[in-house]
Amino acid sequence: MYGFIRIGAAVPRLKVADCIYNKEQILDAIREAQKQQVKVLTFPELSLTGYTCADLFFQQPLLHGAQEALKDIAAATADVDMVIAVGVPVALDNQLFNCAALLCRGRILGLVPKTFIPNYSEFYEERWFSSSRDLISEEITFAGQRVPIGADLLFSAENVPGLKIGLEICEDLWVPIPPSSYAALYGATVLLNLSASNELASKPLYRRQLVSQQASRCLAAYVYTSAGIGESTQDAVFSGHSLICENGVILGETESFSREGQVVSRDVDLELLTNERRRHTTFMEQLSQPDAQRFYREISFRLEDTSFDRLARAVSDAPFVPADTSSLDSRCQNIFQIQVTGLARRMEHTHANTLVIGISGGLDSTLALLVSVKACDYLGIPRDHVLGVTMPGFGTTDRTYHNALDLMASLGIQTREISIRDAALQHFSDIGHDPSVHDVTYENTQARERTQILMDLANQANGLVVGTGDLSELALGWATYNGDHMSMYGVNAGVPKTLVRVLVHWVAQSGTLSEKASDILFDVLDTPISPELLPPDQEGKINQKTEDLVGPYELHDFFLFQILRFGFHPDKVLYLAEQAFQQRYDRDTLVKWLKNFYRRFFIQQFKRSCLPDGPKVGALCLSPRSDWRMPSDASSRLWMEEAEKL
Template identity: 75%
Template sequence: MYGYVKVGSAVPKLRVADCVYNKEEILKLVEAAAAKQVRVLSFPELSVTGYTCADLFFQTPLLHAAEQAIQEIAEATEALNIFLLIGAPIAVDNQMFNCAVALYKGKLLGIVPKTHIPNYSEFYEERWFASADDLLTEEITYAGQNVPIGADLIFAAADFPALKIGVEICEDLWVPIPPSSYLSLYGATLLLNLSASNELASKPGYRRQLVSQQSARCLSAYVYTSAGTGESTQDAVFSGHSMIYENGTLFAETESFSRESQFVYADIDVEMLMSERRKHTTFMTHLQKAEAQKFYRQIFFDMAEDTTLDNWSRPLSNVPFTPTTKLDARCKNIFAIQTTGLARRMEHTHADSLVIGISGGLDSTLALLVCAKACDYLGIDRTHVIGVTMPGFGTTDRTYQNALTLMRCLGITMKEIPIRDAVIQHFKDIDHDISLHNVTYENAQARERTQILMDLANKYNGLVVGTGDLSELALGWATYNGDHMSMYGVNGGIPKTLVRVLVKWVATNGEVDAEASAALLDVLDTPVSPELLPPDENGKINQKTEDLVGPYELHDFFLYQIIRFGYHPAKILFLAEKAFAGEYDRATLLKWLKNFYRRFFIQQFKRSCLPDGPKVGALCLSPRSDWRMPTDAVSRIWMDEVEKL
């Protein structure tokens, strides 16, 4: 039970004013959706009669036929575990209302009239319909049942507390403050819009923007269902353009201008939406400051959360930090954030140079590229970057040569300072056996390198530029007061999977010459390693990070889901099994998930004293930004759940 609900948007074939035919088409779609385990399904505005009936709405036979159709739909769906929202014209209080009728297991839960009635351009709804604001009655008898009516209804699943459904109709969304804004503030996580939006040139794009933005502002899922091609084409054409969005992201969309009935569906994560609302502390401030408080009636129905998750349908990337669209623009933007941050810090401190250790590995390569771009941004020569290669016991010729090539091609100042002799002397000073390749052996090298960089920065009035990335910070894969420390960490907000994308982008987009490009591609092909243990007998890297702590693609996935949304370990595992199906088995995923939780908790002390650095993406682990965690927090709750899995 992970907080998912499968929601659908259905556009039936339609005949104007033929309620019998329309009812049959609606029921066909309900049956099809129920077979796919859809639990919430919405239909277009006035879908029982058709939106374009015009003055036929004054005809009593049409109103009676619509009511009869709703009653028969309720009876026919009594055995189905599906919440339905169907459009119908309803006469009450000496007026006519354009309504959405909510049904569940044969019961009419409530009727929501349209609030904002358009009467401009091609729309003349005020001729037929009154606004929900004009309604006098709070309950009516309709389709043989006593039913609450009003725009103040929120439908709440009694056994699924995160699922609360708010309803608005077409034009309601197009006004400055839509009813859905208030519905979301009062708890609705799923917003349904029954619409009849005719087609105009360029209107689909605007409609997408509208729904996307409203779902994002309301931190909600938004299902927009519009009338199809069966409507009258006397003065307008309708395409059936319907969409499902979650927090600004499009999950599903119908084919426009289809002649056949169709529906789309997606699994919405209402648990995630609730988490986002709790995190965004400004979400409720509008309600507190509103001039007039609104009040809503909660209508409960007995739907429970699905436990099977059959036919799970939801966009899911196994590289959540990396751009999937507009790669060029995204990479340029990320580099601009890094370079501007570094350049501004260099200006503010009146530094004359940027001092950086160059290992020939991924992280220092990206940081070096940022340093070079920062000099370009400031209009100073790249020789202000002092790149230092510091060969040690584990340095291989491959990484060493790549480091030299990149520094030379980028035109920076190059220095080489071997650390072997200094570290050997240090081992003698602390009485450490050089043949004992333990944590002392490794960390002494990292701290010696950091000391060299710090002292060079003092000598040349420079800033030591940190190279460690977000993934390493999450795992604590850094030597405390060694590579963990710098004067400005340009990679601190960038996970390893994104580091790869950025370096490859520079290598392939013409930013550097052919020699540098070849070196960058070779860096990408080199196993990730701190190179603190001696190479193997063939002179190749003998210490591969991902063999020790786990694949970075998995840890970045865990990091995103855990920190961004605060999910349970069980849900993290479920998502990982979906995202990495065919790549990692369950046992492997559990092994590295357990390792992630273990390291994340015990390594917080390193994150509590991070150097400054720019936030780049959706999250970071700086104690001054996204993540504040006590160093002595206990991981028992999370580890116990992983053990049970």
């Protein structure tokens, strides 16, 4: 299933100290999880007895009842193709341990005791429980089975690549270096936390941050399952707030204070996690510390079928754009300021007096112009240190021409208009090219003429040419080599096309510009993307639409993210695209543009190998000095053969 495994958190109804009732509720939750096709399921801490039994934990009937209940659950799930973590007290070595029991198909794979025992504020666990560090035995006969016990257990699936499970219990997560950190270093990709976290004002937010941070640091999936409202309310209230997180992203959570049992499940991407660990070369360095855990016992198990009907997680169709609209403003502000600061610093360092930029009336040059203007504001110098140049050619339309002029005027910069028609015609004559032949020579002559003008104007004005090309164009090679491909600082080099659009819209509605300038930006946003290198149609409208030629940028940005960020196979990229773009593109269309992406990405690397400087603003960058190093003559055969089979 493309590296996905479905994991779940179950918060059953509960009665304190009633192991028989709790067993039945746990089995009900397991049946519900089966309906949801869950393969790894986690219950709360001490879920067989209840966390709030207090001194009843000294009672033999309770301990015996919990053991018998676990035995019954193991027998009842002998044919259940699922790994199940249940909380249970275990008496051993003259002590009592708060344990997580992991079961699979009727077998108790192991018992993992809690390591850090809280004894502060409302917690008095040391009165009843010992730490895993006090454990003497390594095995125990429990619930009718001979079972390994210890905090040094990891559980590995024989037949599911990348699935290795580590367990910890509640407080273990809240210490400076949780046990799960070391479990992750030794390969655990799915971390389960059986918890009884009582509810306090503002604690849910902190809990989300804690789980998210641990999943991010461990490059792992993390399931935090907390006790529900059936626990005693004598001194605290438990809400059942449970979370499923993957590499810092919260995929799902339960409803707090629900009176009914709940099972929440999501698909986590094991392939993504293992790829991320390989990329982050500092991930394993923690093991060089002298106090690092040095040894784990590995217990194996098998899952018979990890398929599912549909993907139980959201797949964003715009992975470069925040899905949470509440964070969009701060994200745009951050990215825009990176661009502005990078350009301002380069202007200072080179002692440039002028920022020279070609303005076409399109999206990319508009964003670069806005960055240039704000760089002057940032440096405290007049905006007339920006020289905007519009260079009408054979494909320029009235709409883009007037938008370019009006936008420059509304921003208060220097403006020049230099037609490239005569220069291009002279060049055609010089090289013997028929101007009625609208081929690549016809198009690239215009792009290179514009670049020459900008470079020479920069020399005249002690200036610096600001590049406008974006990350998506660099991925596709949609730029004229030594034409718009070249500049002295490319402010958009780390910004994909879908994010360029978001940033321009953000500036337009921010209220920081005049009403006229904002209106122009909105019209630019409505203008088809085009290099305008071919003559307009009979109505004077754009006749050359980029997305008709290379494919929709929303698809290419999606492909770019999945392929470069995670290194996925073509079939998985297609599968994810089908999930993200349901009802908008059929499979044949997705395959067509995916193959085009691979083809162009490989053959156009030579353009990326000699990029101008520019700021990295997000997780991906194609600069040969930063994130991406690739031979310009690398073969695409492996990728294209896979893509052809789709």
